[in-house]
Amino acid sequence: MSSFDTANYPVEFQVNGETRSVRVRAADILLYTLRDKLGLTGSKSGCDNGDCGTCTILVNGLPIKSCLMLTVEAVGKQIVTIEGLMNSRVQDAFVQYQSLQCGYCTPGFIVNCQGLLNVHPQADEETIRVWLxxxxxxxxxxEEIHNAVKDLFAPKNDGKPLSSGS
Structure with a gap:
């Protein structure tokens, strides 16, 4: 193993609106830096190869699977984790529609759906389906997740959702 592989480098980036500094190896994955060095354990490790989405975070407003991103790639970027979306419209919709069972995947879905709102604020049914x-x-x-997300894009009547929920 070369000395480069074990060297720690200082990096700084924005996480949930705060400047955070950590020392990392060049090969450190952002998911594990967030969890192990910054204590932000809402993003979960599922497959570690980008298939499941449990580790989804927002990077400059776009959903990214943090198991596929090196920590050093986050330098100068705005990172939002599930902890940064507490009491958001998306989280409220997931609660209203009981869009979870065990809850393991829920943070990734909520973050991904916030990214959908960021990128496609007028998303149609097909766009929602593709993003999910x-x-x-x-x-x-x-079904519950889909209903919660559809409701985020539904026109509202007197402040009440048009869709009935489950």
Whole structure:
């Protein structure tokens, strides 16, 4: 092993609106830096190869699977984790529609859906469906999740959602 592989480098980036500094190896994955060095454990490790979406975070407003991103790639970027979305519209919709079972996948879905709102604030049914395909729920809460997300884009009547929920 070369000395480069074990060297620690200082990096600084924005996480949930705060400047955070850590020392990392060049090969450190952002998911594990967030969890192990910054204590932000809401993003979960699922597959570690970008298939399941449990580790989804926002990088400059776009959903990214943090298991596929090196920590050093986050330098100068705005990172938002599930902890930064507490009491958000998306989180409220997931609670209203009981869009979770075990809850393991929920943070990744909520963050991904916030990214959808950021990128496509007028998303149609097909766009919602395509975006939800990037996350896996092993407990099959898909209908509830889909209803919660659809409601985020539904026109409102007197402050009440038009969709009935489950």
């Amino acid at each position: 395909e990037s996350n896996i729920c092993r407990c099959t809460s898909y």
